[in-house]
Amino acid sequence: MSARDEILRRVRSALTDVEPDPDPVAAPRGAAPADLVSHFAERVADYRATVVRCTADEVGAAVAAALPAGARVVVPPGLPEVVAARLSDVRVDDGLSAAELDQVDAVITGCRVAVAETGTIVLDHAPGQGRRALTLVPDRHVCVVRADQVVADVPDAVAALDPGRPLTWISGPSATSDIELDRVEGVHGPRVLHVIVVGEIEQQ
């Protein structure tokens, strides 16, 4: 008997006392913060990421301000031109090798959805977000989030996302607590996460 058939046989014989349940489990509702964008910004900042809010007109300046002088920058194909318009030394990813990416200082991308309750950004690696390695190897990730991309909690994000696409959920910079449970930002992924939330700023 093949391993496959053997395992399936064992599973069936282990389950003779129960019936399978055909209906998916309905999970309880998630959090519903009143002001999604502010809540998102607070929660991202909790991870010791930098969060900046700006209007659509200001996005180019905000991106430029997020980068140290002379930074070598890479952007994915499909990133709206206005985002990187103020930058001089920008390379569009055309299949850079991992070693080449390792020589880049920063990457600028958009995202697919953002989760207010958990301060999470999800990339589905469509145009404007790049392949997965692009936002991983460079040490600084500048991510532009549109206010209308912010959803309340994880269930809303799961519902909005296509599992057929690769997804990267990012909550703050790379981190570890492996040494005496002391949180250290930055191990292998980007050590700096800079989030720019673009939308109407609330009138004070």
Add this chain to the structure above:
Amino acid sequence: MVTCVNDAIYPGTGAAVVRLLRRLGVDVDFPQDQACCGQPMVNTGYLDEAVPVVRNFVDAFAGYDAVVTPSGSCAGSVRHQHGLVARRAADPVLAGAVADLSPRTFELSEFLVDVLGVTDVGAYFPHRVTYHPTCHSLRMLGVGDRPRRLLEAVRGIRLVDLPHADECCGFGGTFAVKNADTSVAMGSDKARHVRETGAEVLVAGDNSCLMHIGGLLSRNQAGVRVMHLAEVLASTEADPGGAR
């Protein structure tokens, strides 16, 4: 249900329960056929050995309105383990008797607060006291703050918080012997927290846990004595009750 531990080692606790309940107008009986709830066997893995013990238990207490016990652990055993033993026996009659009796079995503080509806039992106990909520009372039964509410209503008492109160003392039945080193490590930390409170008396709802913590405190001449909740609640100005 006085429990086997109280029957043999802490009869004063049983007497205190009788005194307390009678003072509150309850008609108390002690069916002589009762012995043990079977927890020592079940928790050590001896299910077959627990069957006759559980049988005896349900027979001894059949016909009473309520079974009250000064032990969260034994009440938990009745409510959560007797069904398991009945299943092991594959005896539907026993299973029926267990299902009938389990919901009528109460740990003392549950019975006082939920059934009798009292928190002030008229007790007087002029001492500095700290309270340890034993694991089975706390997590298996979920007695919540009932013991604390009862203690707060005691006149003369000075109740002080126990640090890390909800952490296990390390007794755990046969665990205390099978894993004596770990058990003592846990108990030493509990005893240290008790001493930190400056209390004169450590109170809990389970004498087996108190036997463990008290044994450590006593070995170290810590100057803290242990008392069952029932004994504190039974004390009045007129009748302070016997020392253990």
Add this chain to the structure above:
Amino acid sequence: MTHTFVGMPPFPVAAREALADTQLRHNLGHATATIRGKRDQVVAEVENWEELRLAGAAVKDRALRGLDQHLVQLEESLTDRGATVHWARDAVEANRIVVDVARRHRVDEVVKVKSMVTQEIGLNEALQAEGIAAWETDLAELIVQLGGDLPSHILVPAIHRNRAEIREIFRSKMGGVGRAAPSELSDDPAALAAAARAHLREKFLRARMAVSGANFAVAETGTLVVVESEGNGRMCLTLPDVLVSVVGIEKVVPTWAELDPLLRLLPRSSTGERMNPYTSTWSGVIPGDGPQEVHVVLLDNGRTRALADEVGRQALRCIRCSACLNVCPVYERVGGHAYGSVYPGPIGAILNPLLKGTGDPQTDSLPYASSLCGACFEACPVRIDIPEVLVHLRSKVVDGHRDDRIPKPEAVAMRSASWTFAGGRRLGRAERLTRLGIGVGRRFGAARWTATRDLPTPPKESFRAWWKRTDGRLDR
């Protein structure tokens, strides 16, 4: 350089040794208290946490109750998306599959995402035996691997090491297997993490094959999920050409939507964060992005044995968050090594006997490695009633010895107690011997108690005798 858990002594023996290690006690106490505090805070934030726990448990139960169908569906959806699916009955088969892939690609090293299951099957040792180096890339796993040590916690495997010990390991061992640690390396956690980053970066950039586990595998969509913090997982999952994921069959989640409660429960229970820094999901081969050859090994290795146990099967709901370890008063004092397995703590005390079966002294000691305080059940995000399973497994251990020709003293004692406790009058007679009993016990059986604890002074008469004498009247 690699140690294994093979030949570990039974729990009480290992625990005694661990308890004597004051550095370990201090490290563990600090670490578990810290993480408990973080967890409590973020769990309290979730208004309907109990409902969420119920949903998490229900999802995993549904996955297990229809496991055969979900596995077949998972295989189909993975295959449709270009992955190659393998099935492995046990560790030997699983290791063989991974070794064969490595050989076909002629690699002499693989990079690894932290994975419990590959530790369970001893994959690193199997690869090493074939001349293939397996580099652990999670910081804690790196510390454990470089130190020739064993993991002692599910989430933070080097929880037993403090910063000074880690610095020493990095300084003495990194150079031997790659980029050396800077000679002026301090014991600041940030500096230690930076040294690990530099050491592993060259391995990530060079590696052609990676091995991972998976936190979840969605049957409906063929999606694997890896939850992590450092980005080492993302490195392994995206940079190499070939990826092999070893996935226990209990990791199946029926539908994409049912991932939701689990993704909400796991990080809060595990690291005490609202969300872990990185979660990667992928379904088979993604053209032009990441590994273009993707293998998935579906592993049994005792899981169907656990599944067949009606009480114990709930342990397969486990999502490896390690919340039960952090709240366990036994774990907090003895650490993970005493459990003799990659699965330590309360969950290990049930999972090991369920996966391996009872019968050997080490495994059989595990269900007794608990005071049954219930803190683990309270913390478990998928509501595994660990105390219930512990008690159940104790009965299996006992039942395994029922036919022994010479019964253990404990069994004799329990049989005699069973007889005595089966009637009030019998007990009454026995109690008249109590004072004598305690006296005798002091000299013999109760030695393990009285070595460290006093026994109470025996009473003049039992409650039963007092009641009989006075009818419970208070004049005594």
